[in-house]
Amino acid sequence: MCYTRTVMLTSAASPRAIWIVGAGAVGLHLAARLHEAAAVTLVARGPRAAALATEGFELTGAEQRRAFVPVVDFAAEWSVPAGAIVLVAVKATQLAETLEVLAPRLTQGQVLGLCQNGLGIAALARQRAADASLVRVACWLGAGLVGPTTVRVAGVFQLELAADEEPARSHMSELQGLLAAAGYPVTTAASVAACEWRKSLWNLAVSGPCALLDAANGAILDVPELRALAETLLAEARAVAAADGVKLSDADLERVFASTEKTRANDNAMLQDLRRGAATEIAFLNGAVARLAERHGLSAPTHAAVARLVAAREVLAGAVRRE
Ligand SMILES: NC(=O)C1=CN([C@@H]2O[C@H](COP(=O)(O)OP(=O)(O)OC[C@H]3O[C@@H](n4cnc5c(N)ncnc54)[C@H](OP(=O)(O)O)[C@@H]3O)[C@@H](O)[C@H]2O)C=CC1
Ligand SMILES: CC(C)(CO)C(=O)C(=O)O
Structure with missing residues (x-):
């Protein structure tokens, strides 16, 4: 089942397309903040996909927002638009199986932002999505799902980005601008490993x-x-x-x-x-x-x-x- 509504991204003035794979605490936080500055699509799975498509979602606790964005079911037939920035917000333990399905849907050089906590995340992604431009997105925030479409936010400190080579570094600068416009304090690290x-x-x-x-x-x-x-x-x-x-x-x-x-x-x-x-x-x-x-x-x-x-x-x- 695919819940995508048509998002036309044709003119130079169109907002940047951002696809967020994984509609959990971090994915929904990013979607809630980014959708005002970018054309956000969520890739979700299971009953959450249908619930998000019909009800939208909300942030509660330290941050209160409601949002409604197009939703694609991971299990459906789908492809990612060529110019879209893809942010992967599944758990580290879910990354390999997610990239297995996602990688063939990416175009050469597509920007892939990796939001997981942990070491060796970028190395894993390099093996599974060798043609992507990898940007590491370290999330210094505290949030948790308290219902299928509700995220409780404890606090947001900053996002730290890193990329090791061109063209990923240039894409990182664009992503940094989008995230800053969405209200995140954003810094960069010297390398993905750092x-x-x-x-x-x-x-x-x-x-x-x-x-x-x-x-x-x-x-x-x-x-x-x-x-x-x-x-x-x-x-x-x-x-x-x-x-x-x-x-x-x-x-x-x-x-x-x-x-x-x-x-x-x-x-x-x-x-x-x-x-x-x-x-x-x-x-x-x-x-x-x-x-x-x-x-x-x-x-x-x-x-x-x-x-x-x-x-x-x-x-x-x-x-x-x-x-
Ligand atoms: N929560 C936080 O405050 C912070 C989290 N992080 C990191 O961010 C990452 C995500 O964490 P968090 O958001 O808390 O985790 P969640 O479990 O809340 O969210 C992950 C979501 O991804 C979904 N998912 C997994 N695989 C797929 C797939 N193939 N297709 C579509 N959806 C998929 C999961 O679905 P399902 O429920 O069906 O498994 C789940 O909804 C982790 O690495 C975490 O360490 C970093 C800093 C802070
Ligand atoms: C904000 C902090 C440091 C603690 O909640 C965090 O980033 C995490 O839980 O991973």
Whole structure:
């Protein structure tokens, strides 16, 4: 079933077409803000696709907006218009299967923005969508789906973009302008790897420990043992990042605690995933650091332990089956 209404993009004055694949918390936040400045189409799946097409969607909490944009069902026959910027806002765990279907629908050089948290996201996309112009979009925001068409927003800090080569870098500048026009503070990182590491630091130090203890983010600041654990995780991450060619600054590490202060009441996404028995992104976070450490002849034992414990919780929560 395809719910697309006709969007004509013919004249130079037409708004830029932006296709957002994945209509969850991040996808709907981007759609709600961007649709005033661009011609946004959502690619959704399952019953959510029909609900979004008939009811639209809303942001609640720290940001209140209602929006209504064209919706395409992922399971239908569809193709992406050649000039469209495509933002992929599915979970890291859903990226490979999504790109399997999306990549053949892209034209050579099409801009692909990757919104996932985690390390190795751009590398995965390079393997699956080799002809696309990849732009990394790190989302420093807190939001969660509280219904099929409702997103609760906890706070929006910034988006950080990165691209490693032309023409992706030029496309990144255009995307930066569109996102800024939509009200996001937008910065850029020196490289895709730096962008991935800088954003992942927060998730590496906070998400796993709080998810394992069923605690809100603030526990990292309030419980000295957890703060010490977070500092150990950050120190290990910094050494592995350096071996990976990314120099993380003291400010990058300190920002983890400042962001936690601003989101102290939030239950992080990994905790929410475990609570609802869903797979987490641990393999792209602490698990990825442990693997990279090994590749560089280092060890990151604390990341390895957190990754194993979260993986065990996934099994116990019924999110993944033990083979
Ligand atoms: N939420 C947040 O505050 C933040 C999230 N991020 C990152 O952004 C990414 C997305 O997170 P979030 O929005 O929270 O996740 P959600 O689970 O809320 O949204 C992902 C959406 O993508 C849909 N989806 C998955 N595969 C497909 C597909 N092939 N076709 C169409 N739709 C698909 C999912 O559908 P279904 O429900 O059917 O699985 C779901 O609706 C993650 O990597 C996360 O780490 C980064 C910073 C902050
Ligand atoms: C804003 C912050 C740091 C915490 O909510 C985040 O970006 C995340 O949850 O991934």
